Amino acid sequence: CALLLACSIISPYITIHGQLTEMNHKLIKLLENIKYNKHQNNINDLRQLRFYLNEHTRLSHFVLYTDKITWSEALYYYALISIPINVTLMCELIVEDLMTExxxxxxxxxxxxxxxGAFPFLLLANMSNDFHKLNKYLPEMQLQLKRSQHLRLKIKYDDLYERLNHGKKIAHTFGTLGNLTFRGLFEAFFGYIAAFFLILKVYMNERQIVNNNQQ
Incomplete structure (x- = not known):
């Protein structure tokens, strides 16, 4: 099940990750040229900025839409099944007196x-990070859009900046459990630890009851 999920995620991840990486790289390079060469924004620069904005918006909508109709519930149920299985295996190793084999x-x-199990979640968290990586370059870029004819584009990038900072995360979700980001995975890890100690306590209590009955 985990391998099937990972294989299903790898293909869209490679496509979107590649597009975002290339787009971010080109945009950063464009901003550096504008900043350090101190040349005015020409028509080609503005065309590229509009293209990057449209591509970012298109890919964002694609991720949010596919998450809503496909991935959210699948990842949610997978997490609910996968975590207890892994915790149970760990508890068996710790509590039970097993043969070496x-x-x-x-x-x-x-x-x-x-x-x-962790691989597909890490891929999707990295994809979300790719979407938000552009955020730190946007204020600097907006300073370069000084002319009146840049106003419309500047407003659109300002809206993008606000959405990346304060809007809904561009990320897949664990159903109702939260966003699939690196922070979300970090919080899920604490949930895993809590589940581990809870199930371990059940195992220890059962082991103690068995020992008492044998005595």
Whole structure:
């Protein structure tokens, strides 16, 4: 299931990540040329700025739309199933007195499950980071749009800046659990730790009951 999810995510991730990386690189290069060479914005520069804005908006809508109709529920249910499975495997290793071969099998299964489970989430979190990476360059870029004919484009970039800072995150979601960003994954990790200790406590209590009955 984890491998299927990862393979399904890799293709759109590579496409969108590649487009955003190239777009951010070209925009940063354009801003550096304008800033350090101190040349006026020509028609070609303005055309490129409009193109980057339209592409960013188009890709943002694509991510938010596909998340709403496809990925949000899938990631939500996968997280609800995957986390308890991994926690259970870890508790079995800690609490149960397993044979060496069985313990090795559990360790291998836990590692494979953790890696394949975390991989798609890390990809999607990195995709969200790509969308917001442009944010720190926007104030500087707006300072370069000084003429009256730049006003419309400047307002659009100002709107983009506000959306990136204060609007809805351009990111996939875990259903109702939150946004799939690096911060969201960090918070989910604490949820994993809480679930681990909760299930471990159940295992320890059951083990204690069994030992008491044997005595």
């Amino acid at each position: 069985t313990k090795f099998l559990f360790i291998t299964a836990s590692i494979i499950h953790a890696v394949t």
